[in-house]
Amino acid sequence: MTVETTPRIARVTVPRRGVRHDLRAVRVVLHREILRFLADRTRIITMTLQPILWLFVLGTGIGALMSGPLGSQGPDFRTFMFPGVISMSVIMTAMFSAGSIVWDREFGFLREMLVAPISRTSILIGKCLGGALVATLQGLVIVALAGLVDVPYSPLLILTLAAEMFLAAFTITAFGVLVAVRIKNMQTFFGVVQMAVMPMLFLSGAVFPLSNLPSWLSVLTSLNPLTYAVDPLRQAVFSHLNLTPAESLMFNPGISWFDWQVPVGVQLGLISAAGLVLLLIAAIRFRRAD
Amino acid sequence: MSNPAIAVQGLTKTYGKTEAVKGVDFQVEPGEIFGFLGPNGAGKSTTINMLCTLARPTAGSATVAGHDIVRERDEVRRNIGLVFQDQTVDGYLTAEMNLRFHAEMYGVPRTATADRIHQVLDIVGLQDRRSHKVETFSGGMKRRLEIARGLLHSPRVLFLDEPTVGLDPQTRAAIWGYINELRRHEDITIFMTTHYMEEAEYCDRIAIIDQGRIVVLDTPETLKASVGKDRVQLHTVDDAKAITLLKERFGIEAAIHEGQVTFAVASGEEFVPRLFADLKVTIRSVNVARPSLDDVFMSYTGSTIRDAEAGSPHDWMRAMVRR
Ligand SMILES: Nc1ncnc2c1ncn2[C@@H]1O[C@H](COP(=O)(O)OP(=O)(O)OP(=O)(O)O)[C@@H](O)[C@H]1O
Numbered sequence: 001m002t003v004e005t006t007p008r009i010a011r012v013t014v015p016r017r018g019v020r021h022d023l024r025a026v027r028v029v030l031h032r033e034i035l036r037f038l039a040d041r042t043r044i045i046t047m048t049l050q051p052i053l054w055l056f057v058l059g060t061g062i063g064a065l066m067s068g069p070l071g072s073q074g075p076d077f078r079t080f081m082f083p084g085v086i087s088m089s090v091i092m093t094a095m096f097s098a099g100s101i102v103w104d105r106e107f108g109f110l111r112e113m114l115v116a117p118i119s120r121t122s123i124l125i126g127k128c129l130g131g132a133l134v135a136t137l138q139g140l141v142i143v144a145l146a147g148l149v150d151v152p153y154s155p156l157l158i159l160t161l162a163a164e165m166f167l168a169a170f171t172i173t174a175f176g177v178l179v180a181v182r183i184k185n186m187q188t189f190f191g192v193v194q195m196a197v198m199p200m201l202f203l204s205g206a207v208f209p210l211s212n213l214p215s216w217l218s219v220l221t222s223l224n225p226l227t228y229a230v231d232p233l234r235q236a237v238f239s240h241l242n243l244t245p246a247e248s249l250m251f252n253p254g255i256s257w258f259d260w261q262v263p264v265g266v267q268l269g270l271i272s273a274a275g276l277v278l279l280l281i282a283a284i285r286f287r288r289a290d
Numbered sequence: 291m292s293n294p295a296i297a298v299q300g301l302t303k304t305y306g307k308t309e310a311v312k313g314v315d316f317q318v319e320p321g322e323i324f325g326f327l328g329p330n331g332a333g334k335s336t337t338i339n340m341l342c343t344l345a346r347p348t349a350g351s352a353t354v355a356g357h358d359i360v361r362e363r364d365e366v367r368r369n370i371g372l373v374f375q376d377q378t379v380d381g382y383l384t385a386e387m388n389l390r391f392h393a394e395m396y397g398v399p400r401t402a403t404a405d406r407i408h409q410v411l412d413i414v415g416l417q418d419r420r421s422h423k424v425e426t427f428s429g430g431m432k433r434r435l436e437i438a439r440g441l442l443h444s445p446r447v448l449f450l451d452e453p454t455v456g457l458d459p460q461t462r463a464a465i466w467g468y469i470n471e472l473r474r475h476e477d478i479t480i481f482m483t484t485h486y487m488e489e490a491e492y493c494d495r496i497a498i499i500d501q502g503r504i505v506v507l508d509t510p511e512t513l514k515a516s517v518g519k520d521r522v523q524l525h526t527v528d529d530a531k532a533i534t535l536l537k538e539r540f541g542i543e544a545a546i547h548e549g550q551v552t553f554a555v556a557s558g559e560e561f562v563p564r565l566f567a568d569l570k571v572t573i574r575s576v577n578v579a580r581p582s583l584d585d586v587f588m589s590y591t592g593s594t595i596r597d598a599e600a601g602s603p604h605d606w607m608r609a610m611v612r613r
């Protein structure tokens with residue numbers, strides 16, 4: 001039997017905890033997220049089809065409704081929806097990735113991570129980076145459809161979108177992770193996600209333009225963190241379109257606080273700060289969990 | 291000579307109103323295979339969870355590999371390997387990737403990782419499956435992979451929570467083969483739980499745990515010798531009558547167990563001739579058994595381990611309790 005002939009095994013020594021060791025843990029958690037994403041074909045397909053449906057079914061439908069008052073020469077409504085659909089895809093993928101913590105807990109794998117001699121925060125950082133990367137990849141699949149809705153394939157635009165998607169996805173994953181660290185089963189998690197994310201999604205400018213809203217609604221939209229994730233994407237796409245000032249005002253109003261137009265840089269800064277704060281709170285909650 | 295591998299004092303864990311572990315004390319020597327034997331809900335897994343730093347004790351203290359389980363969690367974690375009761379491998383990943391993940395999480399030196407993975411896969415005989423996805427593995431193969439993973443970082447103490455539950459006899463024997471082999475080759479202490487009596491016999495010492503308390507702790511031989519009574523099982527033409535007569539003539543409490551009239555008596559072989567002479571019921575077959583760990587468990591807790599799980603002790607078992 002093989003057992004009898006086993007040679008003496010070389011002993012290895014587990015190093016004391018340190019930054020390098022924690023970084024290895026971050027990397028391997030991230031690596032696993034990506035392997036798992038790539039292994040799950042069905043998820044990739046549904047996550048790709050869903051936004052395409054939004055874009056071409058909903059987009060075409062609403063576009064037809066709006067063509068009357070706007071006249072026929074305005075931009076295609078699907079073009080308006082394009083950045084919104086990218087955001088939806090990124091948001092959904094990121095939330096799904098965050099949910100993998102709950103999945104890991106349910107299927108036991110989380111314990112394998114929890115007993116390892118590493119800081120629990122590195123597990124969360126790995127998850128957030130993994131979720132951000134996966135969501136960016138998923139978003140790029142939608143970006144690849146740009147030509148179909150008359151958005152030019154400019155390398156600069158694609159790079160800008162990729163970077164902005166990554167930032168937004170990191171923050172959204174961190175939010176999802178914060179929700180997920182104490183939740184014990186997937187149904188509960190998706191219940192919470194639906195409750196929290198759906199209204200935020202609708203008030204973010206991803207689905208309908210935020211111009212000409214009643215003032216109470218525009219207060220809500222400017223308090224909605226997702227608005228700041230969606231607007232940079234829209235600004236990037238619209239800067240590559242040729243629109244009249246009136247059309248820009250209608251479809252790309254930007255975000256203003258009182259009368260100050262919030263620049264994209266500030267929005268991205270807010271998103272990044274939010275991501276770090278959410279991650280921090282999640283880490284504290286995770287460390288306390290039994 | 292050396293410090294104990296595990297030292298536990300008054301370890302207690304309560305979940306709300308449930309007292310899962312009610313103050314246990316024991317020591318495990320380096321190189322020992324130490325077994326925790328007890329029915330469902332006895333507190334075995336809860337004890338392991340505390341020792342491996344996943345659950346914080348409500349009271350009491352313990353050291354593992356010389357480190358305190360509350361104040362020196364990281365040190366404890368560096369020195370232990372774990373095979374949990376429930377499966378904890380990632381089915382989406384290959385066997386090798388599961389092991390690589392573990393090696394990275396434990397900071398196994400990069401130069402040693404490939405060799406070490408090769409070696410542990412050899413030990414559990416999964417070399418030819420290394421690049422298969424784990425979801426395609428049978429339960430026994432997953433278990434073996436978990437054992438390989440638990441060994442990957444050369445832990446000084448290996449915790450095995452019911453490592454063989456639900457496996458067929460061959461796989462069980464193979465897993466015991468690995469465990470014995472391990473002990474010969476690696477400088478390792480093994481803490482395991484089981485509710486299979488046959489398995490507890492492989493341990494150097496066992497602690498019988500019931501309802502959160504250690505009832506008795508000793509070597510399997512000493513425990514068996516301490517019971518002193520043999521178990522007699524009869525097949526008769528009229529079991530009910532046999533039970534009544536046993537009570538009347540011999541003052542013995544018997545009961546139907548595993549389909550046979552069962553009772554405990556000192557020196558069973560000498561009792562059997564009297565039985566044939568005095569029991570006015572035709573006996574079809576007799577079986578006398580030396581005390582097993584089953585009997586030990588029964589003698590100390592008043593029920594067999596299986597009945598403790600079912601929840602109702604029989605009279606004949608109580609009769610077996612000396613005291
Ligand atoms: N997380 C928990 N929350 C509440 N009660 C718990 C928890 N974990 C264990 N218990 C309770 O503690 C007691 C001991 O459970 P434990 O899992 O330690 O038993 P066990 O000896 O491992 O049993 P088994 O042989 O079934 O694995 C049980 O009554 C169980 O219900």
Ligand SMILES: [Mg+2]
Binds near residue numbers: 335336
């Ligand atoms: Mg258990």
